[in-house]
Amino acid sequence: MDKEYLREVVKDQKLKISNLPLGYPRNKLSKLDSLLNHKINIVITGPRRAGKSTFLLQWMHKVYKDDFYYFDFSDDRVAGLRTEDLQTLYELFLELYGEKKAFFFDEIQGKYDWNKFVNRLYSEGYRFFITGSNAELLSKEISTYLTGRHYDITILPFSFKEFLGFNKINLDTVGTKNKTKIKSQLEVYLNNGGFPEVVTFGNKDILDNVYKDVINKDVILRYGIKEEEIFKKLSVFLISNFAKYFSYNSLAKTFGLGSVNTVSSYVSYLADAYIIFELPKYDYSFKKQDNSAKKIYCVDNGLINKIAFAFSENKGRLYENTVFVDLLSRGYGNNENLYYYKTKSNKEVDFVLFEGLKPKSLIQVCYDLTKAETKERELNALLEASEELKCNNLFIITGDYEETEEVGKKEIKYVPLWKWLLE
Incomplete structure (x- = not known):
């Protein structure tokens, strides 16, 4: 040159x-x-x-x-x-x-x-x-x-704590007025996400350009993908199905790609570009763990709301995605220290956090606990997993319910999402 x-x-x-x-x-x-x-x-x-x-x-x-x-x-x-x-x-x-x-x-x-x-x-x-x-x-x-x-x-998009700091919300004292502001800002954060330009200018249209640049420049151009339209549809499908299970086999059939290896490569390209993340299931058997369905999450709720297929609002899934991304920002997910879990009776726990080889915390995410059967379902899964994994640090992240309850010899901490995100 x-x-x-x-x-x-x-x-x-x-x-x-x-x-x-x-x-x-x-x-x-x-x-x-x-x-x-x-x-x-x-x-x-x-x-x-x-x-x-x-x-x-x-x-x-x-x-x-x-x-x-x-x-x-x-x-x-x-x-x-x-x-x-x-x-x-x-x-x-x-x-x-x-x-x-x-x-x-x-x-x-x-x-x-x-x-x-x-x-x-x-x-x-x-x-x-x-x-x-x-x-x-x-x-x-x-x-x-x-x-x-x-x-x-x-470096991921702004965490909720950074989002509040940018918007000059005082976090030193959380009184009634401040708590109302924080909860109101959480709704904005759940909708718009934390990409700095979106937070600065309040314009979610910026996310269209972010997404197109990632897909076209960081993936399609870089890896020489020939089946561009199929790849783009697969990407939107995965983002639309955030906080849900998926398997390479089912994706290969859905998109007529034939080769599971091709699907695996496409998903890994999106993960390497930090658009989506795969969460594996924890199992004592590595073979079973490797063969189990994974869950998919997206890097930013604003991106979900902008790019995903129109879906009836499911705040529970947005809560779960928010918790996952915040766990990433805390250092989980990179060193085989973050999983979901299925108990022997097929009850699911959203997140198992490891410290070394031992489970450190079990986390359920449930926006609405007003129905008794919902609370019982989430609680039973947590208690069953606690016994199987020998872990007693138990959390249920909620919409607004806050309490510490004792069940038998176990203590369950119910923490509102806004409060957990500020820890």
């Missing part, structure tokens, strides 16, 4: 981030603070437009001030950038800005043999901060080539 052309791109990008609003400080900034004195590379992943770049810029400006180089590899002007151009890029940084301490490479995954370049400069004392929107590609590239220690952070 022509050096002078690249020089103009570098200068344009520098100007762009210099004028970029740093936005609302994300909760995970404290994780980066704890790594300040460790010479490790930082890798930030997550869906498109969830705020990865802004999150990292918040911290870079706080810690490095202006003492870092920045380059956005998703810029269409550098689509033809080659591996050998990375050295030219480094030379331009030195010519334009002199010696700096760190590199911030935005959306670098899957494009170049960038890893050797990073390794070389890392060994010379530079620190690297990298973002990417594809979990599988970035993970493979890092594990295969990126030597030295690195720390991964996943």
Whole structure:
């Protein structure tokens, strides 16, 4: 690539981030603070437009001030950038800005043999901060080539706590007036979701563009999918069936794809782009666990309400999806520590949280407990699972019911969703 052309791109990008609003400080900034004195590379992943770049810029400006180089590899002007151009890029940084301490490479995954370049400069004392929107590609590239220690952070759309903070709702004291505001804001959050631009401007039409970019650029184009229309229908189907069971076999039949492997690949592409997530069933037998149906969840309720087939509102499923995504933001789901569970009598528990090899908590999600039979169903499933899994930390997340009840020797905590999300 022509050096002078690249020089103009570098200068344009520098100007762009210099004028970029740093936005609302994300909760995970404290994780980066704890790594300040460790010479490790930082890798930030997550869906498109969830705020990865802004999150990292918040911290870079706080810690490095202006003492870092920045380059956005998703810029269409550098689509033809080659591996050998990375050295030219480094030379331009030195010519334009002199010696700096760190590199911030935005959306670098899957494009170049960038890893050797990073390794070389890392060994010379530079620190690297990298973002990417594809979990599988970035993970493979890092594990295969990126030597030295690195720390991964996943940035999802705003949590409810961040959503309230952005909207200047005081969480220090939750009095009657404040509680009313919080519960009112929960309804907005359940409907609009937490993508930063949607929260900022209140326009859910932004989600159409987010979704189209992910499907067309991050999946169809990147993986060379030929059956585009079938893939798009499958994607909408999965989002529409959030918090429900699915199997690769049933999807293959529904969409006439023939090969279960094709369906499995399509689902994994969507998961790697952070649009959907699969939740496996927990079983003591790995074979049974692997063969069991999975449940599907979506990264954002706003995306569900915008993209999914029109469905009669099921607040219970939206509650369940919200709990799942919040568990992800708390660090569950990445290290075989989050499952659903079916008891021996086929009663379901929505979430089993593990700490190491032991179940830590069992969580049911039920919006409406006013009917006695509903409460009994949820409670019996929890108690039965508690006996089978030897776990006594039991929760039922509700619409508004709050209580601690003792059943036999077990204590059940009923917690309203809004309150649980603020823990």
